[in-house]
Amino acid sequence: MSPPPFLLQCDALTVRRGERAVLDNVSLTVRAGEIVTLIGPNGAGKTTLVKTALRLVKPDQGSVRQRPNLSIGYMPQRLAVDPTLPLTVRRFLALWSKADADTMRATLAEVGATHTFDRAIQTLSGGEAQRVLLARALLRQPDLLVLDEPVQAVDVHGQIELFELIGDIRNRRGCGVLLVSHDLHLVMARTDTVICLNRHVCCHGKPEDVSRHPEYVALFGRHAEALAIYQHSHDHAHADDGCVVPAGLEHTAHADHAASCDHDHGHGHHHHGDHRHG
Amino acid sequence: MTMGMATITTGTTGMDDFLIRAGAAGVGLALLAGPLGCLVVWRRMAYFGDTLAHSALLGVALGFLAGIDLNIGVVAVCLCIAVALTLLQEQRRLASDTLLGIVSHSTLSLGLIALAAMQTVRVDLLAYLFGDILAVTPADLIAIWGGGVVVLAVLALVWRRLLALTVDEDLARVEGVPVRWIRLAFTLLIAATIALAMKIVGILLVTSLLIIPAATARRFSRSPEMMAVLAALAGAVSVLGGLAASLYADLPSGPAIVVTAACLFLVGHLLPGARRG
DSSP, X not given: OOOOOEEEEEEEEEEEETTEEEEEEEEEEEETTOEEEEEOOTTSXXXXXXXXXXXXXXXXXXXXXXXXXXXXXXXXXXXXOOTTSOOBXXXXXXXXXXXXXXXXXXXXXXXXXXXXXXXXXXXXXXXXXXXHHHHHHHHTOOSEEEEESTTTTOOHXXXXXXXHHHHHHHHHHOXXXXXXXXXXXXXXXXXXXXXXXXXEEEEEESHHHHTTOHHHHHHHOTTHHHHHXXXXXXXXXXXXXXXXXXXXXXXXXXXXXXXXXXXXXHHHHHHHTTOOOO | OHHHHHHXXXXXXXXXXXXXXXXXXXXXXXXXXHHHHHXXXXXXXXXXXHHHHHHHHHHHHHHHHHTSOHHHHHHHHHHHHHHHHHHHHHHOSSOHHHHHHHHHHHHHHHHHHHHHHOSSOOOOHHHHHHOOGGGOOHHHHHHHHHHHHHHHHHHHHHHHHHHHHHHOHHHHHHTTOOXXXXXXXXXXXXXXXXXXXXXXXXXXXXXXXXXXXXXXXXXXXXXXHHHHHHHHHHHHHHHHHHHHHHHHSOOOHHHHHHXXXXXXXXXXXXXXXXXOO
16 A cells, blocks of 8 residues: 655755754655654754745755645744734634634634634733634645644643644544644654654654664653653753763763753752643 | 816805815825725835835925926935835845834935935925925825826726735735736826825825725725725825814814824724724
8 A cells, every 4th residue: 555645755854054954864754644742952953844844944965855736734833923912812713714603703713712713913822822722723725734743832731632632633624733842742643754854854754763762862861751841941961871971071971960960860850740641 | 076166167266266176185195005005004114104204304405306206206316215125125134124214214304305405496405305285286186086096096006906915915926916016006106196285294294194094994894995095084084084173273284183183093093992903
Protein backbone atom coordinates (compact mmCIF):
# COMPACT_ATOMS: atom_id res chain seq x y z
CA MET A 1 0.00 0.00 0.00
CA SER A 2 1.44 3.33 -0.99
CA PRO A 3 1.35 6.14 1.56
CA PRO A 4 -1.16 8.98 1.03
CA PRO A 5 0.08 11.82 -1.20
CA PHE A 6 2.16 14.54 0.41
CA LEU A 7 0.68 17.93 1.21
CA LEU A 8 3.93 19.61 2.05
CA GLN A 9 7.47 18.56 1.33
CA CYS A 10 10.54 20.44 2.48
CA ASP A 11 13.79 19.17 1.07
CA ALA A 12 17.22 19.86 2.59
CA LEU A 13 16.40 23.35 3.88
CA THR A 14 19.21 25.55 5.11
CA VAL A 15 18.45 28.99 6.53
CA ARG A 16 21.24 31.29 7.70
CA ARG A 17 21.14 34.36 9.89
CA GLY A 18 24.46 35.98 9.20
CA GLU A 19 27.14 33.35 9.68
CA ARG A 20 25.02 31.07 11.79
CA ALA A 21 22.80 28.37 10.30
CA VAL A 22 19.41 28.48 12.01
CA LEU A 23 18.37 25.45 10.00
CA ASP A 24 20.89 23.02 8.60
CA ASN A 25 19.82 20.55 5.90
CA VAL A 26 16.34 19.94 7.30
CA SER A 27 13.77 17.85 5.44
CA LEU A 28 10.15 17.37 6.33
CA THR A 29 7.08 15.77 4.76
CA VAL A 30 3.46 16.04 5.83
CA ARG A 31 0.88 13.75 4.24
CA ALA A 32 -2.90 13.93 4.24
CA GLY A 33 -4.37 12.79 7.54
CA GLU A 34 -0.98 12.73 9.27
CA ILE A 35 -0.01 14.60 12.42
CA VAL A 36 3.65 15.60 12.33
CA THR A 37 5.07 17.15 15.47
CA LEU A 38 8.21 19.25 15.57
CA ILE A 39 9.89 19.16 18.93
CA GLY A 40 13.10 20.70 20.09
CA PRO A 41 14.51 23.08 22.67
CA ASN A 42 14.04 26.84 22.50
CA GLY A 43 16.08 28.31 19.68
CA ALA A 44 16.12 25.03 17.77
CA GLY A 45 14.66 26.69 14.67
CA LYS A 46 11.15 25.26 14.95
CA THR A 47 9.36 28.50 14.12
CA THR A 48 11.86 29.28 11.36
CA LEU A 49 11.17 25.87 9.82
CA VAL A 50 7.42 26.48 9.95
CA LYS A 51 7.79 29.93 8.41
CA THR A 52 10.00 28.53 5.67
CA ALA A 53 7.48 25.78 4.97
CA LEU A 54 4.79 28.47 4.73
CA ARG A 55 7.05 30.44 2.38
CA LEU A 56 7.28 33.38 4.78
CA VAL A 57 11.05 32.88 5.00
CA LYS A 58 13.17 32.19 1.96
CA PRO A 59 15.60 29.32 2.45
CA ASP A 60 19.26 29.82 1.51
CA GLN A 61 19.30 26.27 0.21
CA GLY A 62 16.74 23.57 -0.39
CA SER A 63 13.19 23.65 -1.65
CA VAL A 64 9.63 23.78 -0.37
CA ARG A 65 6.95 21.99 -2.35
CA GLN A 66 3.27 22.35 -1.57
CA ARG A 67 0.57 20.27 -3.22
CA PRO A 68 -1.10 22.41 -5.90
CA ASN A 69 -4.09 24.40 -4.56
CA LEU A 70 -3.17 23.45 -1.02
CA SER A 71 -5.34 25.27 1.46
CA ILE A 72 -3.37 26.02 4.63
CA GLY A 73 -4.91 26.95 7.97
CA TYR A 74 -2.14 28.67 9.90
CA MET A 75 -2.33 29.31 13.60
CA PRO A 76 0.37 31.70 14.85
CA GLN A 77 1.88 31.44 18.33
CA ARG A 78 -0.16 34.30 19.65
CA LEU A 79 -2.16 37.28 18.59
CA ALA A 80 -1.00 40.77 19.53
CA VAL A 81 -3.78 43.14 18.53
CA ASP A 82 -3.34 46.72 19.71
CA PRO A 83 -5.94 47.54 22.38
CA THR A 84 -6.96 50.64 20.43
CA LEU A 85 -8.42 48.47 17.66
CA PRO A 86 -12.08 47.70 18.44
CA LEU A 87 -12.41 44.16 17.12
CA THR A 88 -14.87 41.48 18.18
CA VAL A 89 -14.18 37.80 17.56
CA ARG A 90 -16.94 37.82 14.97
CA ARG A 91 -15.31 40.70 13.09
CA PHE A 92 -11.89 39.13 13.46
CA LEU A 93 -13.13 35.95 11.77
CA ALA A 94 -14.81 37.99 9.03
CA LEU A 95 -11.44 39.54 8.16
CA TRP A 96 -10.34 36.19 6.75
CA SER A 97 -13.50 34.43 5.72
CA LYS A 98 -16.67 35.18 3.82
CA ALA A 99 -18.54 32.59 5.90
CA ASP A 100 -21.90 33.64 7.35
CA ALA A 101 -22.52 34.06 11.07
CA ASP A 102 -24.03 30.56 11.43
CA THR A 103 -20.97 28.90 9.92
CA MET A 104 -18.73 30.98 12.21
CA ARG A 105 -20.74 29.97 15.26
CA ALA A 106 -20.64 26.32 14.19
CA THR A 107 -16.87 26.47 13.77
CA LEU A 108 -16.46 28.19 17.13
CA ALA A 109 -18.64 25.43 18.60
CA GLU A 110 -16.30 22.84 17.07
CA VAL A 111 -13.42 24.31 19.09
CA GLY A 112 -15.57 25.07 22.15
CA ALA A 113 -15.48 28.86 21.96
CA THR A 114 -19.01 29.86 20.96
CA HIS A 115 -19.29 32.17 23.96
CA THR A 116 -16.53 34.43 22.64
CA PHE A 117 -18.44 35.40 19.48
CA ASP A 118 -19.24 38.99 20.48
CA ARG A 119 -16.31 39.56 22.82
CA ALA A 120 -13.48 41.97 22.05
CA ILE A 121 -10.50 39.94 20.89
CA GLN A 122 -8.14 41.61 23.37
CA THR A 123 -10.22 40.42 26.34
CA LEU A 124 -9.86 36.70 25.60
CA SER A 125 -7.88 34.44 27.91
CA GLY A 126 -4.89 32.55 26.50
CA GLY A 127 -6.92 29.39 25.92
CA GLU A 128 -9.85 31.23 24.38
CA ALA A 129 -7.56 33.13 22.03
CA GLN A 130 -5.96 29.87 20.86
CA ARG A 131 -9.38 28.34 20.21
CA VAL A 132 -10.47 31.38 18.23
CA LEU A 133 -7.24 31.21 16.22
CA LEU A 134 -7.92 27.53 15.58
CA ALA A 135 -11.47 28.32 14.47
CA ARG A 136 -10.08 30.96 12.13
CA ALA A 137 -7.78 28.37 10.58
CA LEU A 138 -10.64 25.84 10.26
CA LEU A 139 -12.87 28.36 8.49
CA ARG A 140 -10.39 28.21 5.62
CA GLN A 141 -11.41 24.54 5.10
CA PRO A 142 -7.74 23.66 5.32
CA ASP A 143 -6.08 20.59 3.81
CA LEU A 144 -3.18 21.29 6.12
CA LEU A 145 -3.28 22.80 9.58
CA VAL A 146 -0.07 24.46 10.72
CA LEU A 147 -0.04 25.13 14.44
CA ASP A 148 2.90 26.95 15.98
CA GLU A 149 3.04 26.16 19.70
CA PRO A 150 -0.72 26.04 19.98
CA VAL A 151 -0.83 25.58 23.74
CA GLN A 152 1.31 28.51 24.86
CA ALA A 153 -0.25 30.49 27.68
CA VAL A 154 -2.73 27.68 28.33
CA ASP A 155 -2.86 25.79 31.63
CA VAL A 156 -2.09 22.06 31.63
CA HIS A 157 -5.70 20.97 31.66
CA GLY A 158 -6.42 23.25 28.73
CA GLN A 159 -3.36 21.91 26.90
CA ILE A 160 -4.62 18.34 27.08
CA GLU A 161 -8.01 19.47 25.85
CA LEU A 162 -6.50 21.40 22.97
CA PHE A 163 -4.33 18.49 21.83
CA GLU A 164 -7.33 16.17 22.00
CA LEU A 165 -9.29 18.70 20.00
CA ILE A 166 -6.58 18.82 17.34
CA GLY A 167 -6.60 15.02 17.13
CA ASP A 168 -10.39 15.02 16.78
CA ILE A 169 -10.25 17.62 14.04
CA ARG A 170 -7.75 15.53 12.13
CA ASN A 171 -9.97 12.44 12.46
CA ARG A 172 -13.09 14.33 11.45
CA ARG A 173 -11.66 16.36 8.59
CA GLY A 174 -8.83 14.14 7.44
CA CYS A 175 -6.48 17.08 7.10
CA GLY A 176 -2.76 16.94 7.67
CA VAL A 177 -1.38 18.66 10.77
CA LEU A 178 2.04 20.18 11.30
CA LEU A 179 2.41 20.92 14.97
CA VAL A 180 5.19 22.73 16.80
CA SER A 181 5.72 22.04 20.45
CA HIS A 182 8.38 22.04 23.05
CA ASP A 183 6.12 20.14 25.37
CA LEU A 184 6.80 16.49 24.72
CA HIS A 185 4.75 14.34 26.99
CA LEU A 186 1.42 15.80 25.91
CA VAL A 187 1.96 15.56 22.18
CA MET A 188 3.69 12.21 21.95
CA ALA A 189 0.56 10.05 22.27
CA ARG A 190 -1.36 12.05 19.69
CA THR A 191 1.26 12.18 16.99
CA ASP A 192 2.02 9.96 13.99
CA THR A 193 5.49 11.28 13.28
CA VAL A 194 7.86 13.19 15.53
CA ILE A 195 10.73 15.25 14.22
CA CYS A 196 13.26 16.19 16.83
CA LEU A 197 14.92 19.40 15.74
CA ASN A 198 17.96 21.17 17.05
CA ARG A 199 18.90 23.27 14.01
CA HIS A 200 19.41 19.94 12.26
CA VAL A 201 17.09 16.94 12.41
CA CYS A 202 18.33 14.93 15.38
CA CYS A 203 15.99 12.08 14.63
CA HIS A 204 12.53 11.42 13.30
CA GLY A 205 9.98 8.65 13.17
CA LYS A 206 7.20 7.20 15.27
CA PRO A 207 6.98 8.70 18.76
CA GLU A 208 8.02 5.49 20.53
CA ASP A 209 11.04 5.06 18.26
CA VAL A 210 12.10 8.67 18.65
CA SER A 211 11.85 8.53 22.40
CA ARG A 212 14.43 5.70 22.38
CA HIS A 213 16.75 7.35 19.88
CA PRO A 214 20.18 8.20 21.37
CA GLU A 215 20.20 11.75 19.99
CA TYR A 216 16.77 12.38 21.40
CA VAL A 217 17.84 11.03 24.77
CA ALA A 218 20.98 13.16 24.56
CA LEU A 219 18.89 16.23 23.88
CA PHE A 220 16.16 15.69 26.40
CA GLY A 221 17.71 13.31 28.88
CA ARG A 222 16.19 10.14 30.29
CA HIS A 223 13.38 12.07 31.90
CA ALA A 224 12.33 13.67 28.66
CA GLU A 225 8.79 14.40 29.70
CA ALA A 226 9.85 16.25 32.79
CA LEU A 227 12.57 18.08 30.93
CA ALA A 228 10.19 19.29 28.31
CA ILE A 229 8.41 21.22 30.99
CA TYR A 230 11.65 22.24 32.59
CA GLN A 231 12.69 23.81 29.28
CA HIS A 232 9.99 26.42 29.53
CA SER A 233 11.54 28.74 31.99
CA HIS A 234 15.20 27.90 32.52
CA ASP A 235 18.33 28.39 30.55
CA HIS A 236 20.65 25.45 30.26
CA ALA A 237 23.00 23.66 27.95
CA HIS A 238 23.84 20.08 27.14
CA ALA A 239 27.13 18.62 28.26
CA ASP A 240 29.15 16.47 25.89
CA ASP A 241 27.75 13.39 27.55
CA GLY A 242 24.18 14.58 27.16
CA CYS A 243 23.59 15.78 30.69
CA VAL A 244 21.72 18.99 31.13
CA VAL A 245 24.01 21.55 32.76
CA PRO A 246 23.95 25.27 33.35
CA ALA A 247 25.04 27.24 30.28
CA GLY A 248 28.83 27.48 30.08
CA LEU A 249 29.55 24.04 31.59
CA GLU A 250 28.96 22.10 28.36
CA HIS A 251 32.46 20.74 28.06
CA THR A 252 33.04 19.68 31.62
CA ALA A 253 33.53 16.07 32.65
CA HIS A 254 30.51 14.25 33.97
CA ALA A 255 31.84 14.18 37.54
CA ASP A 256 32.09 17.97 37.50
CA HIS A 257 28.51 18.59 36.59
CA ALA A 258 26.88 15.43 37.86
CA ALA A 259 25.47 17.26 40.84
CA SER A 260 23.78 19.91 38.75
CA CYS A 261 22.59 17.22 36.38
CA ASP A 262 20.83 15.41 39.17
CA HIS A 263 19.50 18.65 40.49
CA ASP A 264 18.02 19.57 37.14
CA HIS A 265 16.32 16.27 36.73
CA GLY A 266 14.93 16.45 40.20
CA HIS A 267 13.78 19.97 39.59
CA GLY A 268 11.96 18.85 36.50
CA HIS A 269 10.17 16.24 38.55
CA HIS A 270 8.98 18.84 40.98
CA HIS A 271 7.46 20.78 38.13
CA HIS A 272 6.04 17.63 36.77
CA GLY A 273 4.52 16.45 40.00
CA ASP A 274 1.06 17.87 39.44
CA HIS A 275 0.77 17.02 35.78
CA ARG A 276 -0.92 13.91 34.58
CA HIS A 277 0.73 11.73 32.01
CA GLY A 278 -0.82 12.23 28.62
CA MET B 1 -15.33 72.42 -3.08
CA THR B 2 -18.84 73.03 -4.37
CA MET B 3 -19.59 75.24 -1.42
CA GLY B 4 -16.59 77.42 -2.08
CA MET B 5 -17.25 77.64 -5.80
CA ALA B 6 -20.88 78.54 -5.22
CA THR B 7 -20.02 81.45 -2.97
CA ILE B 8 -17.51 82.74 -5.45
CA THR B 9 -20.00 82.79 -8.30
CA THR B 10 -22.80 84.32 -6.26
CA GLY B 11 -20.37 87.02 -5.23
CA THR B 12 -20.68 87.05 -1.46
CA THR B 13 -18.33 89.35 0.39
CA GLY B 14 -14.66 88.37 0.57
CA MET B 15 -14.86 87.88 4.32
CA ASP B 16 -17.51 85.14 4.17
CA ASP B 17 -15.75 83.69 1.21
CA PHE B 18 -12.49 82.83 2.88
CA LEU B 19 -14.24 81.64 6.01
CA ILE B 20 -16.36 79.17 4.08
CA ARG B 21 -13.29 78.05 2.16
CA ALA B 22 -11.37 77.56 5.39
CA GLY B 23 -14.21 75.58 6.96
CA ALA B 24 -14.77 73.42 3.89
CA ALA B 25 -11.06 72.69 3.54
CA GLY B 26 -10.67 71.85 7.22
CA VAL B 27 -13.71 69.59 7.32
CA GLY B 28 -12.60 67.85 4.14
CA LEU B 29 -9.23 67.19 5.67
CA ALA B 30 -10.76 65.93 8.92
CA LEU B 31 -12.93 63.43 7.04
CA LEU B 32 -9.77 62.15 5.41
CA ALA B 33 -7.60 62.17 8.52
CA GLY B 34 -10.13 60.27 10.66
CA PRO B 35 -9.93 56.82 9.04
CA LEU B 36 -6.23 57.15 8.19
CA GLY B 37 -5.46 58.31 11.72
CA CYS B 38 -7.20 55.24 13.15
CA LEU B 39 -4.86 53.03 11.15
CA VAL B 40 -1.85 55.06 12.29
CA VAL B 41 -2.95 54.51 15.90
CA TRP B 42 -3.73 50.79 15.46
CA ARG B 43 -0.43 50.20 13.71
CA ARG B 44 1.49 52.29 16.27
CA MET B 45 2.92 54.51 13.57
CA ALA B 46 2.51 57.92 15.22
CA TYR B 47 6.21 58.68 15.20
CA PHE B 48 6.51 57.35 11.67
CA GLY B 49 3.82 59.82 10.58
CA ASP B 50 5.59 62.60 12.40
CA THR B 51 8.83 61.80 10.60
CA LEU B 52 7.13 61.85 7.22
CA ALA B 53 5.49 65.16 8.10
CA HIS B 54 8.81 66.71 9.08
CA SER B 55 10.38 65.59 5.84
CA ALA B 56 7.57 67.40 4.01
CA LEU B 57 9.37 70.71 4.43
CA LEU B 58 12.16 69.28 2.32
CA GLY B 59 9.49 68.51 -0.26
CA VAL B 60 8.33 72.11 -0.20
CA ALA B 61 11.88 73.32 -0.83
CA LEU B 62 12.27 70.78 -3.61
CA GLY B 63 9.01 71.93 -5.15
CA PHE B 64 10.23 75.54 -5.23
CA LEU B 65 13.63 74.53 -6.62
CA ALA B 66 12.20 72.31 -9.36
CA GLY B 67 9.37 74.71 -10.10
CA ILE B 68 6.78 71.97 -9.68
CA ASP B 69 3.55 71.81 -7.70
CA LEU B 70 4.45 71.83 -4.00
CA ASN B 71 2.01 69.01 -3.21
CA ILE B 72 3.81 66.76 -5.68
CA GLY B 73 7.16 67.71 -4.17
CA VAL B 74 5.89 66.85 -0.69
CA VAL B 75 4.39 63.50 -1.70
CA ALA B 76 7.55 62.57 -3.62
CA VAL B 77 9.88 63.37 -0.72
CA CYS B 78 7.59 61.66 1.84
CA LEU B 79 7.53 58.52 -0.30
CA CYS B 80 11.31 58.45 -0.71
CA ILE B 81 11.75 58.88 3.03
CA ALA B 82 9.15 56.17 3.74
CA VAL B 83 10.87 53.68 1.46
CA ALA B 84 14.29 54.57 2.87
CA LEU B 85 12.96 54.13 6.42
CA THR B 86 11.48 50.73 5.60
CA LEU B 87 14.79 49.57 4.17
CA LEU B 88 16.77 50.97 7.10
CA GLN B 89 14.43 49.35 9.61
CA GLU B 90 15.08 45.96 8.03
CA GLN B 91 18.79 46.41 8.83
CA ARG B 92 17.94 46.29 12.55
CA ARG B 93 21.17 48.03 13.56
CA LEU B 94 19.35 50.88 15.28
CA ALA B 95 16.14 50.83 17.26
CA SER B 96 13.24 52.03 15.20
CA ASP B 97 12.53 55.14 17.27
CA THR B 98 16.19 56.19 17.19
CA LEU B 99 16.18 55.87 13.43
CA LEU B 100 12.97 57.86 13.14
CA GLY B 101 14.39 60.55 15.44
CA ILE B 102 17.46 60.92 13.28
CA VAL B 103 15.55 61.09 10.00
CA SER B 104 12.78 63.26 11.39
CA HIS B 105 14.94 66.07 12.66
CA SER B 106 17.60 65.99 10.00
CA THR B 107 15.04 66.23 7.18
CA LEU B 108 13.28 69.08 8.96
CA SER B 109 16.57 70.92 9.38
CA LEU B 110 17.55 70.26 5.78
CA GLY B 111 14.22 71.66 4.66
CA LEU B 112 14.71 74.78 6.79
CA ILE B 113 18.20 75.30 5.41
CA ALA B 114 17.08 74.75 1.81
CA LEU B 115 14.27 77.28 2.18
CA ALA B 116 16.55 79.81 3.86
CA ALA B 117 19.15 79.41 1.12
CA MET B 118 16.69 80.25 -1.62
CA GLN B 119 17.21 83.91 -2.40
CA THR B 120 14.52 84.21 -5.01
CA VAL B 121 11.50 82.95 -3.08
CA ARG B 122 9.92 84.63 -0.11
CA VAL B 123 8.35 81.86 1.91
CA ASP B 124 6.00 82.27 4.82
CA LEU B 125 7.78 79.66 6.90
CA LEU B 126 5.41 79.88 9.84
CA ALA B 127 2.49 79.01 7.57
CA TYR B 128 4.25 75.82 6.52
CA LEU B 129 5.26 74.88 10.05
CA PHE B 130 1.99 75.64 11.82
CA GLY B 131 -0.56 76.04 9.04
CA ASP B 132 -2.77 78.93 8.05
CA ILE B 133 -6.27 77.72 7.42
CA LEU B 134 -7.51 81.24 6.67
CA ALA B 135 -5.16 81.48 3.69
CA VAL B 136 -6.71 78.51 1.87
CA THR B 137 -7.18 79.30 -1.83
CA PRO B 138 -9.89 77.87 -4.11
CA ALA B 139 -7.16 75.74 -5.69
CA ASP B 140 -6.23 74.33 -2.27
CA LEU B 141 -9.86 73.52 -1.68
CA ILE B 142 -10.08 71.62 -4.94
CA ALA B 143 -6.87 69.77 -4.09
CA ILE B 144 -8.14 68.78 -0.64
CA TRP B 145 -11.57 67.55 -1.72
CA GLY B 146 -10.41 66.03 -4.99
CA GLY B 147 -7.35 64.45 -3.41
CA GLY B 148 -9.41 63.46 -0.40
CA VAL B 149 -11.93 61.53 -2.51
CA VAL B 150 -9.10 59.68 -4.25
CA VAL B 151 -7.34 58.86 -0.97
CA LEU B 152 -10.54 57.63 0.67
CA ALA B 153 -11.41 55.54 -2.40
CA VAL B 154 -8.02 53.83 -2.33
CA LEU B 155 -8.34 53.35 1.42
CA ALA B 156 -11.75 51.71 0.99
CA LEU B 157 -10.22 49.41 -1.60
CA VAL B 158 -7.43 48.15 0.69
CA TRP B 159 -9.30 48.55 4.00
CA ARG B 160 -9.98 44.87 4.80
CA ARG B 161 -6.47 43.80 3.83
CA LEU B 162 -4.95 46.66 5.82
CA LEU B 163 -6.93 45.55 8.86
CA ALA B 164 -5.81 41.97 8.29
CA LEU B 165 -2.14 42.86 8.25
CA THR B 166 -2.62 45.20 11.20
CA VAL B 167 -3.96 42.23 13.17
CA ASP B 168 -1.15 39.87 12.18
CA GLU B 169 1.28 40.36 9.35
CA ASP B 170 2.37 36.72 9.06
CA LEU B 171 -1.21 35.53 9.07
CA ALA B 172 -2.05 38.03 6.33
CA ARG B 173 0.91 36.85 4.28
CA VAL B 174 -0.07 33.20 4.61
CA GLU B 175 -3.59 34.11 3.49
CA GLY B 176 -2.18 35.66 0.34
CA VAL B 177 -2.40 39.36 1.22
CA PRO B 178 0.32 41.18 -0.76
CA VAL B 179 1.68 42.69 2.46
CA ARG B 180 4.45 44.73 0.90
CA TRP B 181 2.17 46.40 -1.64
CA ILE B 182 -0.59 47.10 0.83
CA ARG B 183 1.93 48.68 3.21
CA LEU B 184 3.32 50.79 0.38
CA ALA B 185 -0.19 51.91 -0.59
CA PHE B 186 -0.85 52.91 3.02
CA THR B 187 2.38 54.91 3.16
CA LEU B 188 1.41 56.66 -0.06
CA LEU B 189 -1.96 57.57 1.46
CA ILE B 190 -0.28 59.02 4.55
CA ALA B 191 2.13 61.01 2.38
CA ALA B 192 -0.76 62.42 0.33
CA THR B 193 -2.68 63.30 3.49
CA ILE B 194 0.33 65.11 4.93
CA ALA B 195 0.71 67.12 1.74
CA LEU B 196 -2.97 68.09 1.85
CA ALA B 197 -2.96 68.82 5.59
CA MET B 198 0.12 71.02 5.50
CA LYS B 199 -1.90 74.12 4.57
CA ILE B 200 -4.34 73.61 7.44
CA VAL B 201 -2.31 72.66 10.50
CA GLY B 202 1.28 72.83 9.24
CA ILE B 203 3.85 70.07 9.11
CA LEU B 204 4.69 70.24 12.80
CA LEU B 205 1.09 69.58 13.80
CA VAL B 206 -0.11 67.28 11.00
CA THR B 207 0.10 64.05 12.99
CA SER B 208 -2.03 65.50 15.76
CA LEU B 209 -4.95 65.69 13.33
CA LEU B 210 -4.38 62.01 12.56
CA ILE B 211 -3.96 60.77 16.10
CA ILE B 212 -6.02 62.87 18.51
CA PRO B 213 -9.45 62.41 16.86
CA ALA B 214 -8.77 58.66 16.50
CA ALA B 215 -7.84 58.42 20.17
CA THR B 216 -10.99 60.36 21.07
CA ALA B 217 -13.14 58.00 19.01
CA ARG B 218 -11.74 54.80 20.51
CA ARG B 219 -13.76 54.90 23.67
CA PHE B 220 -17.06 55.15 21.83
CA SER B 221 -16.40 52.61 19.10
CA ARG B 222 -17.29 48.96 18.82
CA SER B 223 -16.00 48.28 15.33
CA PRO B 224 -13.09 49.57 13.25
CA GLU B 225 -15.46 51.33 10.85
CA MET B 226 -17.35 53.02 13.66
CA MET B 227 -14.07 54.32 15.04
CA ALA B 228 -13.07 55.65 11.61
CA VAL B 229 -16.36 57.54 11.22
CA LEU B 230 -16.31 58.92 14.76
CA ALA B 231 -12.69 60.01 14.33
CA ALA B 232 -13.66 61.87 11.15
CA LEU B 233 -16.49 63.59 13.04
CA ALA B 234 -14.26 64.47 16.00
CA GLY B 235 -11.74 65.90 13.55
CA ALA B 236 -14.38 67.99 11.80
CA VAL B 237 -15.64 69.40 15.11
CA SER B 238 -12.04 70.20 16.10
CA VAL B 239 -11.38 72.02 12.85
CA LEU B 240 -14.54 74.11 13.07
CA GLY B 241 -14.00 74.83 16.77
CA GLY B 242 -10.40 75.80 16.18
CA LEU B 243 -11.40 77.97 13.25
CA ALA B 244 -13.97 79.78 15.39
CA ALA B 245 -11.45 80.29 18.19
CA SER B 246 -8.93 81.55 15.70
CA LEU B 247 -11.45 84.00 14.32
CA TYR B 248 -13.00 85.37 17.48
CA ALA B 249 -10.06 85.18 19.88
CA ASP B 250 -7.44 85.91 17.24
CA LEU B 251 -5.51 82.69 17.99
CA PRO B 252 -3.11 81.09 15.51
CA SER B 253 -5.38 78.71 13.57
CA GLY B 254 -3.28 75.51 13.44
CA PRO B 255 -2.57 75.37 17.18
CA ALA B 256 -6.19 76.39 17.93
CA ILE B 257 -7.42 73.34 15.97
CA VAL B 258 -5.03 71.00 17.78
CA VAL B 259 -5.97 72.38 21.20
CA THR B 260 -9.66 71.98 20.35
CA ALA B 261 -9.01 68.37 19.35
CA ALA B 262 -7.15 67.79 22.62
CA CYS B 263 -10.02 69.32 24.62
CA LEU B 264 -12.46 67.04 22.82
CA PHE B 265 -10.27 64.08 23.74
CA LEU B 266 -10.25 65.09 27.40
CA VAL B 267 -13.99 65.65 27.49
CA GLY B 268 -14.56 62.30 25.80
CA HIS B 269 -12.51 60.53 28.42
CA LEU B 270 -14.13 62.33 31.33
CA LEU B 271 -17.64 61.48 30.15
CA PRO B 272 -19.07 58.70 32.29
CA GLY B 273 -20.65 55.54 30.99
CA ALA B 274 -19.13 55.42 27.53
CA ARG B 275 -19.01 51.98 26.02
CA ARG B 276 -15.79 50.12 25.97
CA GLY B 277 -15.68 47.55 23.20
